[in-house]
Amino acid sequence: MVLFQPADGRSLAECGIASVHVAGAELNLLAAVRRAGVRAAFCSRVGADPFGERVLAAAAELGVETQLVVVDERYPTGLFAKDVREDGVRRVHYYRAGSAASQMGEDDAGRALSGGPSLVAVSGITAALGDGPRRAVVRLAELARERGVALAMDPNLRPGLPPVANVLRKLLPLTRFLVLGLDEAQPLFGTDAPDEVFRRAGEAGVGEVVLKAGADGCWYDTPSGPRHLASAAVRVVDPVGAGDAFAGAYLAARLRGIGPRGAARLGTAFAAGVVAAPGDTDGLPAEQEAGRLVDAAQQMSS
The missing domain is CATH 3.40.1190.20 (Ribokinase)
Structure with missing residues (x-):
């Protein structure tokens, strides 16, 4: 998935700038x-969208082979967002219902x-x-x-x-x-x-x-x-x-x-x-x- 998280030290509800990463266990x-x-080698599904391209590029940069990943024209790449609170506790919000990976x-x-x-x-x-x-x-x-x-x-x-x-x-x-x-x-x-x-x-x-x-x-x-x-x-x-x-x-x-x-x-x-x-x-x-x-x-x- 593609991860968004605040890049200015504020919460997701208040931040003006977010960084974008590729992540997933x-x-x-x-x-x-x-x-x-x-x-x-990574076997999964991503959407035919910029986020899917980003996932494939990140995997390749890590040296992980991607020939087993299907690019699905019908469903989008999953997303999630992470808040890091002042006390260090992390809260994650997922948006992957209906994603390409969920159609495997x-x-x-x-x-x-x-x-x-x-x-x-x-x-x-x-x-x-x-x-x-x-x-x-x-x-x-x-x-x-x-x-x-x-x-x-x-x-x-x-x-x-x-x-x-x-x-x-x-x-x-x-x-x-x-x-x-x-x-x-x-x-x-x-x-x-x-x-x-x-x-x-x-x-x-x-x-x-x-x-x-x-x-x-x-x-x-x-x-x-x-x-x-x-x-x-x-x-x-x-x-x-x-x-x-x-x-x-x-x-x-x-x-x-x-x-x-x-x-x-x-x-x-x-x-x-x-x-x-x-x-x-x-x-x-x-x-x-x-x-x-x-x-x-x-x-x-x-």
Whole structure:
């Protein structure tokens, strides 16, 4: 989607100038995957409008491939606006009902697998956009299992969207990597105790879990149970996008053969950079620094 936010320190209701950005959890994740040195492609729909052009240009600038994105002549690109209050609290207003992305369906699932990926990542946000997107997510999970493609799922449960925890629970047996926030554990598993989350996820058929806890770091899988890793953040400017950066870096590391401990370390490093800068992806490490972080994560797994 395209994001508008005040650029003069005032509220949306009062501002005279707004900045324009491209944002969204899925694209944030893909940007981190690409920065960690793994190819990434975005599968979605945008409108045949200037905002759609902007989304495609932003994805390409991040190194994310866009050949799987359909430009829809009938529906517009989704928009949202963000207020940042004086106390730091952020309030987001979405305008994506009837958007091109909300029209996705099962055909989009087949397209997502057309390039022969090693892994596909799905989000609960997509599933919450309507019946068509929900069917697309479910069908993609089924097709990925049939074709031997690993499935990663980030629930991304949002209070402002319809509840989809019941839908996502049905996908757990098909999920190779579950990357979820501590605040999402209760709706999915009825607990937010890390040991219990990992145990119940395993019983549900999940292959591997990593549990994000924001300022408290994360928990990652080991043969002897979940282990805690502290956050690497030293400065917080804007926390939005940090969880996506963590997820993208973690998944990229696992695709590169790095173990869960090293992958979690890489995820925390990417997340620390994002929270220290405004914007969803501005704080991702530069290519050379990302390569150094990947090498360090690899050494942890050797």
